[in-house]
Every structure is written in structure tokens, then in C-alpha cells.
Amino acid sequence: DVKVTQSSRYLVKRTGEKVFLECVQDMDHENMFWYRQDPGLGLRLIYFSYDVKMKEKGDIPEGYSVSREKKERFSLILESASTNQTSMYLCASCGWRQIYEQYFGPGTRLTVT
């Protein structure tokens, strides 16, 4: 079974802090994604990566950056956390030709105070 793990299930940070969210997948998937999920807004794509060291902006990249130094690991960075970044963050991965069959991690519930 595909396993996607995220570094934390719950995280509380203060405004202005730098926040790192890590995601690891064990299926040798080429594609990895970061989404945020907010009530009434659904899943919104922040960034995705289709290969090591490659990244593409999604729909809402402002205030975020990403890093993919190894194929199995995709990190989301909030350079200076703000209260409007309080959300559920979901990581996903899929194979090269299976963009529509994404496997998700359990999510990180981030609260910025």
C-alpha cells in the first residue's frame, strides 16, 4: 500500500515564525503536491513538484515556498506565518501518468496565533 506521511498532525505557531511541514512518500512517485483545505473553499493547490528539485506554483503560492531535494520528500515552508495561514495542509503524491489518482497523507492542522 502507498503510504504518505506528514511530519505533524497538529501544529501551533506564532505569527512571524518560520514553519516547516514535511511530507514523505514510499512509492517512488514522481509527482508530489501540497494543498490547503478550508471550509467552503475545498482543496486548493499551493505547489506541486514533478521531479527532484523541480517545482511549479499552484493556485495559491503566495506566502509559501517548497523544497524537493529527494524524490520521496517534499517540504512546504511558510517563511513568516500569518493568521490567515491557519488551515489543514494536505500532502499528496502520484505516479507520472496518474495525476488523477493521488494518495494523500493524513494532514497537518496548523494554527497560527
Add this chain to the structure above:
Amino acid sequence: TQLLEQSPQFLSIQEGENLTVYCNSSSVFSSLQWYRQEPGEGPVLLVTVVTGGEVKKLKRLTFQFGDARKDSSLHITAAQPGDTGLYLCAGEDTGNQFYFGTGTSLTVIP
């Protein structure tokens, strides 16, 4: 602009009832997926449909892709409390763009 509109947004039913959830778009999709997300967890893929008119069954769940590949439905027969969750449709359009719908939150009351 939301490319995939789901309805209803919220649904609360009694155990044993049947229900249908809809996913509609004005765009044509190459494929369409349904996911279920339980509270506090990430979405889990249930099914992929790729052919217009296609019907797939997964135990008590029946998924249908519209003939024109612009819409889909999920029908649950004899709902159980374990069906409670957020149901998300998602799809890849003919321009290879991938979208998620806003979701339908289902609560099945024992």
C-alpha cells in the same frame, strides 16, 4: 470560479436511506475521480471513471460518468454510519488541468 460544483453541500440522513451526490461542470473531463475524506484524515480515492456513460459499483456505492463527460453522480444505497465523511469529486480536463470540487459533507445518523 469553481470548475467542479458539488451538490448538495451538506447532507444529513438516517441510516438505511438512499442518497445521491452530484458533481457538475461546464467543461469536459478526460477522467473524473471520487474521494472520501473522514474527519481528521486525508482523502482516499474511491473510483476513477474515464468513459462517457460509464457506471462503476463499489459495494453499496454506484458511480456514474455523464455521457458528455461533464458531470458525475455518486449514489449510496442503504447508507450506514460508516459512510459519514466528506465526498470530493476531482477531475482532469482535456487541457490536462486537475481540479477538486468543493465537496459534499455527509452525515449518516444511526
